[in-house]
Amino acid sequence: MLKRMLTGILAAVLMVAPMTAVTVGLSAPVRASESGDGEKDGEKKLDQVIFLDGRTVQGEIIEMDDSRVVMMVHFGNFAPVRTTYNRAEILEVKRDAIAVAGAAPARDQQTGRATRRGQPSGENRDVDPDAAKLYIVDFEGLFGVQVSETPLRQMFEDVDRTFNDLVEERLGPGRTRMVVDPTVRDKHIVVIRMNTGTDPRFGFQGIFRAGDLRPIFFENMRDKGRRVVFWIEEARDGAAFLPWLSQEVYFKRDGRMWFTSDLEDFATGDDMVDEKLIGANLAVARGYGIEGGYGENAGLIIDAMARSSNWLIFRMEGGRPVLRNQQPTPQMLEQGWMILSDSGKGEFEDKNPMRDFNDRLLLDADRAYMLNVSKGQADSVEDLAFELGIQRNYAVMEHRGTRIFKDWADQFENAMSQINPRDGSIWREVARIQVQGDYRERTRARGRIKNLYLQVRSQYTRFAEILDPDGGTRAQIDVLIDRIDREQQLDRAAQRGV
Incomplete structure (x- = not known):
């Protein structure tokens, strides 16, 4: 669990990192023009801002004066973000500095319409x-x-x-x-x-x-x-x-x-x-x-x-919710602040969580x-x-x-009825098989057990994302299969008198 948690944290950090410069809201994605002055079909040019500390951003400048630069900043495939920068932190501004490919749908030669794959059902x-x-x-x-x-x-x-x-x-x-x-x-x-x-x-x-x-x-x-x-x-x-x-x-x-x-x-x-x-x-x-x-x-x-220890209070200001994570004073409550969740301690503890749920x-x-x-x-x-x-x-x-989703759920339920270690049908079958009798009977019994192990492994592979994301269970099954193979090799050697 710790390994998965650390992996998740790293993924979150990497995903969040490009957004740290955001200061204002999102806008709609900018579409590439299909024709324009000096631009090829499906291509557009972006402005570039170079900062004193060496950072660079690219996008479309929409306002610029002696104190600030306002631009729609592009971050990979994210929607462009309206961002304001302090002009004093900027070394250089380059207009139309970077050519990028834009969306250029393939067109039918006769109709001029965008071509698509497949046909509607x-x-x-x-x-x-x-x-x-x-x-x-x-x-x-x-x-x-x-x-x-x-x-x-x-x-x-x-x-x-x-x-x-x-x-x-x-x-x-x-x-x-x-x-x-x-x-x-x-x-x-x-x-x-x-x-x-x-x-x-x-x-x-x-x-x-x-x-x-x-x-x-x-x-x-x-x-x-x-x-x-x-x-x-x-x-x-x-x-x-x-x-x-x-x-x-x-x-x-x-x-x-x-x-x-x-x-x-x-x-x-x-x-x-x-x-x-x-x-x-x-x-x-x-x-x-x-x-x-x-x-x-x-x-x-x-x-x-x-x-539950986190307070959350809010009020509307200018038509937008303003939030704070603090216990409100009586004066704040008089000013219209509302409690959404409290500390859950002492007098604030929910006595009946089914009815009073604000811890x-x-x-x-x-x-x-x-x-x-x-x-x-x-x-x-x-x-x-x-x-x-x-x-x-x-x-x-x-x-x-x-x-x-229904088919997947049914298939998973069927798989669990077979491989559940407590009462799965395959494991019950394994428990019934006795490796005994003459060499041929012992070989046949081991073959049946190995085949059942392979069936279990196949289901763990089929539903690995749920049952075995790190492959640990399949590795244990492989150990059981190897043990069966070694027992058979030893038995064969004994039959040959080696």
């Missing part, structure tokens, strides 16, 4: 081409088990087939990739209806299962440009981190995002070690909110959700909206379409997404 061929299209998929069951990497990848592959909207983007000489056609990105919407959570026994450690799935979302949302909306009924423990990856989150009336465990209960017997590990867990958790563009408020919210913050539909985590409330597809602003013309697509 038969069920969706009659959909109005001008309608917004919703691909609604259910995340149900145990997050990290029924909702796991393999079915998630297959789901996004099915999304691509269903929408049939991928076009070729040129990255440079001889380099291309497939992305969502910019002309339909806003209208082709993946809606993930969440009613899932990691095993409560693992508590906050469920964050590392979310970390296993996060790269798949990055690949499709950031790299490919796929629009993803999270629709929350229940997002518990590890599942509560994924919605932070999107700026489009909606709640059902009774929806909630929360953690079942309290990081205050984390105990190794060494208070200093405990505090370091708690801090490391929270650093990983905050990375989700920062990556999703929720700013510094995300860290305060996640801290209050995860740790740790639980995000319900109202609080999530109030804190700008959610964009609104929707209890039906019609409600969601209204919130998305597409109620006049939209279609819910036929697809295989929910079936993909």
Whole structure:
């Protein structure tokens, strides 16, 4: 677990690092022009700012005077970020200094339209081409088990087939990739209806299962440009981190995002070690909110959700929520500050957590909206379409997404019925086999046992992301197989009189 935690922390640090210069909000991605003065098809030029300390950034300067430079800064495949720099810290500004490849969809020679791979499925061929299209998929069951990497990848592959909207983007000489056609990105919407959570026994450690799935979302949302909306009924423990990856989150009336465990209960017997590990867990958790563009408020919210000792108070200022992690004074309460979570100690302890739940913050539909985590409330597809602003013309697509997750869950359940060490059918069969009788009978018995071991190993390989991510269990099975082989070799040698 420590190894996975450290790996998750490193991943979070690497992902968060490029965002440290952000000072203002996000803007829409800038599309490459298809023609322009001095620009090749699919290519655009960016400005470059060189700082006194040697740092450089690139993007599009939108304002510049003697005191500051305001620009849309580009960080790899992230959306450009509006950022303000102090002119006194800048050594040089270069206009149109860097040529970059932009999105240039391949075009049909006769129609001039973007060419796409595949054909729409038969069920969706009659959909109005001008309608917004919703691909609604259910995340149900145990997050990290029924909702796991393999079915998630297959789901996004099915999304691509269903929408049939991928076009070729040129990255440079001889380099291309497939992305969502910019002309339909806003209208082709993946809606993930969440009613899932990691095993409560693992508590906050469920964050590392979310970390296993996060790269798949990055690949499709950031790299490919796929629009993803999270629709929350229940997002518990590890599942509560994924919605932070999107700026489009909606709640059902009774929806909630929360953690079942309290990081205050984390105990190794060494208070200093405990505090370091708690801090490391929270650093990983905050990375989700920062990556999703929720700013510094995300860290305060996640801290209050995860740790009962953290106060969280808020009030609206200028139409925006202002948060502080402190106990309010009577004067602050008179000034309109509201308590969202308290310290959980002494008089503030929740006597009945089922009714009074504010030792740790639980995000319900109202609080999530109030804190700008959610964009609104929707209890039906019609409600969601209204919130998305597409109620006049939209279609819910036929697809295989929910079936993909159902098939995966059924296959996993069937595998566990065979390989569960306590009562799996394969292990029961192994226990019944006796290696005895003459040489031929002993050889046959060992062959049956080895074959059963290989079946177990095959299932652990099939579901390695859930059961054996580090390969340790398969290594133990390999030891059993080697032992069977050695016993057979010794038996054969004895038969030959060696």
